[in-house]
Amino acid sequence: MTTFKDSAPAGADPHTWKMSLSEIFETLLGGNLSIRISAYDGSSAGPADAQYGLNLKTPRGTTYLVTAPGDLGLARAYIAGDLELVGAHPGDPYPALKALASDLDFHRPSPLALAQIARSLGIEHFKPIAPPPQEAVPRWRRFAEGLRHSKARDAEVIHYHYDVSNAFYEWVLGPSMTYTCAVYPDHDASLETAQDNKYRLIFEKLRLKPGDRLLDIGCGWGGMVRYAAKRGVHAIGATLSAEQAEWAQKAIVDEGLTDLAEVRHSDYRDITESGFDAVSSIGLTEHIGVSNYPAYFGFMRDKLRPGGMLLNHCITRPDNASRSRAGSFIDRYVFPDGELTGSGKIISKLQDIGGMEVIHEENFREHYAMTLRDWNANLVEHWDEAVAEVGEGTARLWGLYMAGCRIGFNRNIIQLHHVLATKLDDHGGHQVPLRPWWNA
Structure with missing residues (x-):
C-alpha cells in the first residue's frame, strides 16, 4: 500500500517544510510510477532506469498544470515547451505518452496533503496565465462567430x-x-x-x-x-x-x-x-x-x-x-x-x-x-x-x-x-x- 507524504519528514519543521515537485507528482499519481519524473527544482521520482519520462522544465509549466488540471494543463505545458516527454520524438510521442497514460490514475490526497501541496507550490502558481497561442478561445467566448454550428x-x-x-x-x-x-x-x-x-x-x-x-x-x-x-x-x-x-x-x-x-x-x-x-x-x-x-x-x-x-x-x-x-x-x-x-x-x-x-x-x-x-x-x-x-x-x-x-x-x-x-x-x-x- 502506498504511503503519501501528507506530513513533514522526521526532524523537519512542519511549518516550513515543502514538498518537492516530484513528490507532488508522486502523491497525485498515487505512487508506483513506471516512468521517471524530474523537475526544474532538481527533484526526481520513479525508476531511475525507466525508458520514458516526464521532465517539468519551467515554473510556467507548473502554473499551466495547476490552473488547468488534467489533459488541458498537460497540453499547455507540453505545447509551450515547458514539459518534455523524455525518450520519444516530439513528432511521435506515442510510446512515452502511452507509458505516462498508464500512470495517470490520479489519487485524491487527504485534505492535509492538498494543503501541503498548495503551500509547497506557492500562491503565484494559482494565478492563471495566457495559454499558448495555438489554443482556441473557450466555448463561451466563441459567440462572436455566431451561435454554435451556425x-x-x-x-x-x-x-x-x-x-x-x-x-x-x-x-x-x-x-x-x-x-x-x-x-x-x-x-x-x-x-x-x-x-x-x-x-x-x-x-x-x-x-x-x-x-x-x-x-x-x-x-x-x-x-x-x-x-x-x-x-x-x-x-x-x-x-x-x-x-x-x-x-x-x-x-x-x-x-x-x-x-x-x-x-x-x-x-x-x-x-x-x-x-x-x-x-x-x-x-x-x-x-x-x-x-x-x-x-x-x-x-x-x-x-x-x-x-x-x-x-x-x-x-x-x-x-x-x-x-x-x-x-x-x-x-x-x-x-x-x-x-x-x-x-x-x-x-x-x-x-x-x-x-x-x-x-x-x-x-x-x-x-x-x-x-x-x-x-x-x-x-x-x-x-x-x-x-x-x-x-x-x-x-x-x-x-x-x-x-x-x-x-x-x-x-x-x-x-x-x-x-x-x-x-x-x-x-x-x-x-x-x-x-x-x-x-x-
Whole structure:
C-alpha cells in the first residue's frame, strides 16, 4: 500500500517544510510510477532506469498544470515547451505518452496533503496565465462567430483547424492528402495503399458507376471527388476551408478532371443541386453537432434520387450514453465545437428522418490507430520542415494530438464507423442486392 507524504519528514519543521515537485507528482499519481519524473527544482521520482519520462522544465509549466488540471494543463505545458516527454520524438510521442497514460490514475490526497501541496507550490502558481497561442478561445467566448454550428461559426472553426498550411498537411498526410481514417487491406500495407483502398471501398459501397453523380460534403482536399471522377463519375465536393478548396481545384486541373470534378469553397448547406446517385460524408459528422443530425441527414436524403446511396464515415464513441462534447484539450486545440456520439445514435437519427433505410455499418477502430501511427511517422520524417513551416509549438501540438488519439483508438475509447443507407422509393422499396456487393 502506498504511503503519501501528507506530513513533514522526521526532524523537519512542519511549518516550513515543502514538498518537492516530484513528490507532488508522486502523491497525485498515487505512487508506483513506471516512468521517471524530474523537475526544474532538481527533484526526481520513479525508476531511475525507466525508458520514458516526464521532465517539468519551467515554473510556467507548473502554473499551466495547476490552473488547468488534467489533459488541458498537460497540453499547455507540453505545447509551450515547458514539459518534455523524455525518450520519444516530439513528432511521435506515442510510446512515452502511452507509458505516462498508464500512470495517470490520479489519487485524491487527504485534505492535509492538498494543503501541503498548495503551500509547497506557492500562491503565484494559482494565478492563471495566457495559454499558448495555438489554443482556441473557450466555448463561451466563441459567440462572436455566431451561435454554435451556425454557418459563420462553423466556417471559423474549420478555418482554425484546416487552414494551417497545405505544405504541412502534405508532409503529415502524404501524397493522398487524406485526413480521414484509412482502410488497411493487411497489417503491412502502406498508408497510401490504405487510403486508396478506403476510397475504393466507399466507391463500391455507394454502387457508383460511370455517368453517375456524387456529392461529397466536407470533402477536404478532394480525395473522394478525384477518385470518383477518375472512374467516370461526375463529382461535386464542398469544403469550408479555402486552402483545401484551392489545393483540390489545382489537383483537379493537374489531373485533367475538370469535366467531371469540382470542389467548391462552400458550406455544404449551400449546395443547390439535387438528384445525386450517391452522397458521401467522410469525416464531417464530428463537426455537425448531435442536435443538428436530423437536419444534416435530412439534407443528404433530399439531395438523393430514390434508390440513391448515402455513406457516413465518422469518429464515434463506443456507447450511446456518454456526453457528446469533446474534452478540454480537443475542444481548445483540435476540433472546437466538435461532438461525438455512438454509432447507435447516428443510425437512429438517420432512421428517424424517414425515407432512408440503413443497410450496413462497420467499425474501423483499429484502422484509425494504424492511420495515426503512419501520420506520426510522417511528421517525424519531416519534422524540421514542419517546424520551419508552422512553428515548433504547432508541430508539437500535432504530434501530441495524433499520438493521444492513437491511444484512444487502441483502448476503444473512440471508434470509427461507416453507416451505409439507401433512399427508399415512394412505396418504401429499394434497389440494393440481397447481400453486400463490395469487396471488403
